[in-house]
Amino acid sequence: MPKVTTIAELRLFQSQNRMHRSWGLVPTMGSLHEGHLRLIAQAVEENRVTFVTIFVNPTQFDNKMDLDNYPSSIDTDLQKIQAIDPNICVFVPSVETIYPDGAAVKKYDLQGLDKPMEGLHRPGHFDGVATVVERLFTLIQPDVAYFGQKDFQQLQIVSLLAQPMGIRICSSSTVREQNGLAMSSRNRRLTPERREEAKLIYELLQWTKSNFSSHAIDDLKEMVVQKLSKTPAFELDYFEIAAEHNLQTANSKKDGVSYRAFIAVVVDDIRLIDNMSLN
Secondary structure, three states: OOEEOOHHHHHHHHHHOOOOOOEEEEEEOOOOOHHHHHHHHHHHHHOOEEEEEEOOOHHHOOOHHHHHOOOOOHHHHHHHHHHHOOOOEEEOOOHHHHOOOOOOOOOOOOOOOOOOOHHHHOOOHHHHHHHHHHHHHHHHOOOEEEEEOOOHHHHHHHHHHHHHHOOEEEEEOOOEOOOOOEOOHHHHHOOHHHHHHOHHHHHHHHHHHHHOOOOOHHHHHHHHHHHHHOOOOEEEEEEEEEEOOOOOEOOOOOOOOOEEEEEEEEEOOEEEEEEEEOO
């Protein structure tokens, strides 16, 4: 399996595969789970050449402790990727390779998509995401890039970035654990007890979906807050219902608009996010 760590090695691989279009890209921060692997398998099925990046991006962490504690399992990750297809090119760059002039964050006009929810609770987060995504898109020049819907706000922002670069974004549904908890690299930091309790996040989203047509939005939000407050170990960062196309918080329902519920919960200093389409 080609593993490259420098831009020179990446360029050599690309030059050897120039005639094999199209190119698919799956950007990851490593610690791969089944959600990542399904995206990679889809990319392999749909493209002649597939690139997977493993890079823990420092510019998108507003909490240094979260960055320091982010799980890493590079050898296991490489084995999982090779099991899908030994011809996948895995790009594992250093921070210096991605940010040769220092890990500075660029400022972007993200048309308001970065302001609510994650943006409100993690200032500057999406500028950091956009900085690294633009850098990876520029280096790899894929025809299509693959992202999961668990980070739906990020997905919308990446789609906005990709448009002027002529890159198609392909999204896939959130992959869940057996109890409904959205798969995330952070889940492995949960104790078995907390991991089981965290199914409540999925249950709250399901409850919201089931009651969306019969309840006012403000009532739904109030009831979710009340239900979550019965589990003291879970601290609610936010629960919002927003329009999918612009992510603006909704106070009432309008015909022809697709809505989605978004939630972020902190348990034992581990931040878990999820979302679900409502109509």
